[in-house]
Amino acid sequence: MRWQEAPLVPLAAAFALGICSTSWAAAPTSWILVAGATLLTLAACALALGRERVALAGLLALAAALGALRAASEPLPADHIARVALGPLVSVEGRLAEEPVSWAADRTRLLLDADGLRDGPDLRPVSGRLQVTLYGEIAPVGEGQRVALELKLSRPRGFKNPGAFDYPGFLRREGILLVGSGRAESLVALTADDPPWPVRVKRWAVATIGAHLPETSAALMAGLLLGEKTGLSPEASEAFRRAGVYHILAVSGFNVALLASSVFFVLLTLGIPRRATVVVAATALIGFALVVGGQASVLRATVMGLLLLAATLLDRESQLMNALALAVLALLAWRPGDLGEPGFQLSFAATAGIIYLTPTVTDWLSGWSWPKWLATSAAVSLAAQAAVTPVMLAHFNQLSLIGVAANLIVVPLAAVATTLGMLALLAALASVVAADILFQALWLLLLALRASVWAAAQVPVAMVHLPAPGWAAIASWCAALALVPYLNGARRWVRGAELACCGLALALSLWPWVRPGDGNLRVTFLDVGQGDAILVEVPEGPRLLVDGGPAGAQRLDVGERVLAPFLWNLPTARLDAVTLSHPDSDHSGGLRAVLTRFRVREFWENGRWISGTEDTLRAVERSGACRRTLVAGQRLWLGSALLTVLNPDGTRPLDEPPLWGQNEESLVLRLDWRGFSLLLTGDLGAPGEERLLASHAPVRALVLKVGHHGSRYSSTEEFLSATRAAVAVISVGARNPFRHPTPEALGRLEAAGARIYRTDRDGAVILETDGTTLSITRWASGVVDHLALDPERGS
Amino acid sequence: MSYSRAQLKLLLLLAGIFLAGLGVREWRADFPAAAERLERFDHEDPPPPIPPAPRSRTAPRWAAARVEATVPALAPQPPRPRTAIAPAPAPADPRPLDINHASLDEIARLPGVGPGLARRIVEERERLGRFDSTEGLRGILGLGPKKLAALREHVTVGE
Numbered sequence A: 001m002r003w004q005e006a007p008l009v010p011l012a013a014a015f016a017l018g019i020c021s022t023s024w025a026a027a028p029t030s031w032i033l034v035a036g037a038t039l040l041t042l043a044a045c046a047l048a049l050g051r052e053r054v055a056l057a058g059l060l061a062l063a064a065a066l067g068a069l070r071a072a073s074e075p076l077p078a079d080h081i082a083r084v085a086l087g088p089l090v091s092v093e094g095r096l097a098e099e100p101v102s103w104a105a106d107r108t109r110l111l112l113d114a115d116g117l118r119d120g121p122d123l124r125p126v127s128g129r130l131q132v133t134l135y136g137e138i139a140p141v142g143e144g145q146r147v148a149l150e151l152k153l154s155r156p157r158g159f160k161n162p163g164a165f166d167y168p169g170f171l172r173r174e175g176i177l178l179v180g181s182g183r184a185e186s187l188v189a190l191t192a193d194d195p196p197w198p199v200r201v202k203r204w205a206v207a208t209i210g211a212h213l214p215e216t217s218a219a220l221m222a223g224l225l226l227g228e229k230t231g232l233s234p235e236a237s238e239a240f241r242r243a244g245v246y247h248i249l250a251v252s253g254f255n256v257a258l259l260a261s262s263v264f265f266v267l268l269t270l271g272i273p274r275r276a277t278v279v280v281a282a283t284a285l286i287g288f289a290l291v292v293g294g295q296a297s298v299l300r301a302t303v304m305g306l307l308l309l310a311a312t313l314l315d316r317e318s319q320l321m322n323a324l325a326l327a328v329l330a331l332l333a334w335r336p337g338d339l340g341e342p343g344f345q346l347s348f349a350a351t352a353g354i355i356y357l358t359p360t361v362t363d364w365l366s367g368w369s370w371p372k373w374l375a376t377s378a379a380v381s382l383a384a385q386a387a388v389t390p391v392m393l394a395h396f397n398q399l400s401l402i403g404v405a406a407n408l409i410v411v412p413l414a415a416v417a418t419t420l421g422m423l424a425l426l427a428a429l430a431s432v433v434a435a436d437i438l439f440q441a442l443w444l445l446l447l448a449l450r451a452s453v454w455a456a457a458q459v460p461v462a463m464v465h466l467p468a469p470g471w472a473a474i475a476s477w478c479a480a481l482a483l484v485p486y487l488n489g490a491r492r493w494v495r496g497a498e499l500a501c502c503g504l505a506l507a508l509s510l511w512p513w514v515r516p517g518d519g520n521l522r523v524t525f526l527d528v529g530q531g532d533a534i535l536v537e538v539p540e541g542p543r544l545l546v547d548g549g550p551a552g553a554q555r556l557d558v559g560e561r562v563l564a565p566f567l568w569n570l571p572t573a574r575l576d577a578v579t580l581s582h583p584d585s586d587h588s589g590g591l592r593a594v595l596t597r598f599r600v601r602e603f604w605e606n607g608r609w610i611s612g613t614e615d616t617l618r619a620v621e622r623s624g625a626c627r628r629t630l631v632a633g634q635r636l637w638l639g640s641a642l643l644t645v646l647n648p649d650g651t652r653p654l655d656e657p658p659l660w661g662q663n664e665e666s667l668v669l670r671l672d673w674r675g676f677s678l679l680l681t682g683d684l685g686a687p688g689e690e691r692l693l694a695s696h697a698p699v700r701a702l703v704l705k706v707g708h709h710g711s712r713y714s715s716t717e718e719f720l721s722a723t724r725a726a727v728a729v730i731s732v733g734a735r736n737p738f739r740h741p742t743p744e745a746l747g748r749l750e751a752a753g754a755r756i757y758r759t760d761r762d763g764a765v766i767l768e769t770d771g772t773t774l775s776i777t778r779w780a781s782g783v784v785d786h787l788a789l790d791p792e793r794g795s
Numbered sequence B: 001m002s003y004s005r006a007q008l009k010l011l012l013l014l015a016g017i018f019l020a021g022l023g024v025r026e027w028r029a030d031f032p033a034a035a036e037r038l039e040r041f042d043h044e045d046p047p048p049p050i051p052p053a054p055r056s057r058t059a060p061r062w063a064a065a066r067v068e069a070t071v072p073a074l075a076p077q078p079p080r081p082r083t084a085i086a087p088a089p090a091p092a093d094p095r096p097l098d099i100n101h102a103s104l105d106e107i108a109r110l111p112g113v114g115p116g117l118a119r120r121i122v123e124e125r126e127r128l129g130r131f132d133s134t135e136g137l138r139g140i141l142g143l144g145p146k147k148l149a150a151l152r153e154h155v156t157v158g159e
Helices: A009-022 A030-050 A052-071 A167-173 A196-214 A213-224 A234-242 A254-269 A275-294 A296-313 A320-334 A335-338 A342-369 A372-396 A401-429 A431-456 A473-491 A491-512 A560-570 A591-598 A613-622 A686-694 A717-723 A743-751 B005-030 B032-039 B061-070 B104-108 B113-128 B147-153
Strands: A090-096 A102-104 A107-121 A122-125 A129-135 A146-153 A177-185 A398-400 A463-465 A521-525 A534-537 A543-545 A576-578 A599-605 A626-629 A635-639 A641-647 A670-674 A676-680 A703-706 A727-730 A753-760 A764-769 A773-778 A783-788
Touching: A009 A052, A009 A335, A030 A543, A052 A320, A052 A335, A107 A146, A129 A146, A167 A177, A167 A196, A167 A335, A196 A275, A196 A401, A196 A431, A213 A234, A213 A431, A213 B032, A234 A398, A234 A431, A254 A275, A254 A296, A254 A401, A254 B005, A275 A296, A296 A320, A296 A342, A320 A335, A320 A342, A335 A342, A342 A473, A372 A398, A372 A401, A401 A431, A431 A473, A431 A783, A463 A473, A473 A491, A491 A676, A491 B061, A534 A727, A543 A670, A560 A591, A576 A591, A591 A599, A599 B147, A641 A686, A686 A717, A717 A743, A743 A753, A753 A773, B005 B032, B104 B113
Parallel strands: A129 A177, A543 A576, A576 A599, A599 A626, A676 A703, A703 A727, A727 A753
Antiparallel strands: A090 A107, A090 A146, A102 A107, A107 A122, A107 A129, A146 A177, A398 A463, A521 A534, A521 A764, A534 A543, A635 A641, A641 A670, A670 A676, A764 A773, A773 A783
8 A cells, every 4th residue: 555645544643643642631722722823833834935844744733733622521511411400309301312222121221312401390401411221111212202201310430440441431422421310100201202214214124124034033133234232142242252253243334335335236237327326325325324323333434435436436546545534534523532432443443454454465365375255355354353453452352363264254144144134125115025035035144144153152262351452562563564565575674673563562462461470469349339349369379259249130240341351451361269258149140250251260159049140050060160168167278378267157057048148148258368367258247247256256357348338237346346457348339229338337337446448439449468568559549558567466 | 138147147146045035934834943943043041040948069078077067968858849839828827927037938928929029029138138127128129019018017027
């Protein structure tokens, strides 16, 4: 590729860099404005003086300044709903910005453009977008409809853990500053369901597909054609991810290109004049983009497709890279926040990779006497994979090893299926019978597609998980890719540079795995909302996870979303032991994902399981971990740390229901390492605490994990005075319905003289000790407290 | 015939698709069970529900002495009856049921409470630790205000 033919690339890069810069350093808008004006003057002067290179440099800097200006957060309008003082339950009116999404049996998510706030009898005009979760069966409503709702509004809150996904930031980029929740019965439709035509088309298409295909295949077809992924089962989505072909389920440039090219070539084949063909294809393209919605990938492909069609019309040679750069500029000028979105990055990285690398790689493969068609498709697959690897690792810690091969089979199948699906939908307009016959043929194809994805996902190391790469690793990888087309020149220094860049990227990626330990013991109380998840890292290497946070059919799977990314980023591939204190879903739920995704050597439990934890139990059985049922009195070594089991005392047979409820049968573990001691109490309540004291168990410890999230029926005065903990950590979710931690428990902890750390306010709480001092980090604020360990304490 | 080569290709392809579609339709009508199996080839059955009585486990080897003394359930046990789902109304018990200590079966025998609701009540109790009052039952899925009012006469909350 010659850079002269893509003059927009540097401009687009400068603009993107400007947007990026606002996240590193936020300069006041007025300063950027002044700087921009200065740059403009300088560039104009340079141009007047005939110094074109200087003018160009000025222009690029100006583009960066414009990007920074565009990304600077706009001031909130005075009537924005986030500014309005709100009561506990408010009555809001607004228009639905998209179709409601049901993400669990009785949970529905709405995107509401608020326009009125009911304040007694009057309606106060407001503005702003809300993301709303409704509980219960909602009345049928659709995009564009005005509705009234009773909501509890709050600021969005993400899990604050090292390397965690910034959920509030993500919502802010989407223009959402407040989230609301309410009961489905409170939803009242104010206008009739009269959606705009793209929504009608989409609904009709989904209904038609559903009428002609069996459930799973219909869900897959809706995903392929329209990006509707809600119907797809979690296992199926996971198989697509493992096989590295998930991108075909997102409506992407792939669909847009297919649509445009099939319309174009079919019409040409039928002998329609070129100009008319171009116009029809362009109309189809725009219509499709409107129907499937405004994801970055669709917009990118539509802009590029329209440019290519225009080039055909004007008989100009089209420059793909230039078209891509224009698409970047247009999209970022419209929605600068998209730059940080994985969807945007994946779409542009894959396209850029394909355009930039495919010719060279095809040459290489053809040089090894591969047939032409195979060389081209393999080159496209390789180029896309190479380009998206850093993005996938940075956002999802995923690297699909089977992806390049799987794409070779799956993409052509998906292409045929998508085209046939469009044809079948077209046919459905005319005749139901013809459509049904086409859908039957399509079913066969979809089965083949599912089978190949499933087979690829079964390969043992189809996908590996690696820690997110740092900037240096990403930069050296990009440099290595940028050098690829110049390798054919066989200049020695290019080869050297290529090798150096590849080596550097590899070394930087491997460094976290081989980094020597610092000899400290680390205990991380992760912020998992209402629930517990505690990781103990012993200096010799062993890792123990105590509980896995909440998950279940109706809520976010913390194991998948919080624990797994945290562990991958450490990095970890193996957990030496996983402990389940008791089977309540806020402790056991997340373990399903942990046991499925990591190698677990031992699983320690109290031996009791309750209904509702079947998924976790099955994951335990399949994980191959050695299971141990612990009872009081047992001692276990974890590296150089000693674990002592204090509860349950084993007096209650396992096949009888517990006397006081499951909580009192919680595993209570004591950990000792040098001068450090930690008491992990699970959800133990007052009766269990009493029993511990009566049995003279060694409960005295430096750090106490407060029992049952700070419930008032835990942490009795007697127990706290026996533990004499200097540090108390409460693992609890913000705004939880149980009102944990309770003022009673907090009062008793304070009276006992413990420093209190709470995961709802402090985010992850990280204890790190070398045996003589203890440092405690509140992750959310970054505040670190230091404590000297008293060697006399343990005696 | 005045078809071009490309047009012929396109038409042949279309005809082939229709032929395949008709064939599949015929086959699916004749063997619906096989078609259903094929459609669900990658489905996994949900795990079996956990029965109320937990199963016995083997003792950890390094604590054999201790465990033998405390876990008597190593011998095979006679099968326990599963939760009784009695369609007939249970004999009325004059004493209110202590919802904080009642077993799943006992709760399921309350008027208007089936095994599903009983399980949700027990889950809620396990999560909360205990109910402070019958108000704590409010909000459990399937327990509306009417049913709750009716239940209040039959239950109490013990310490």
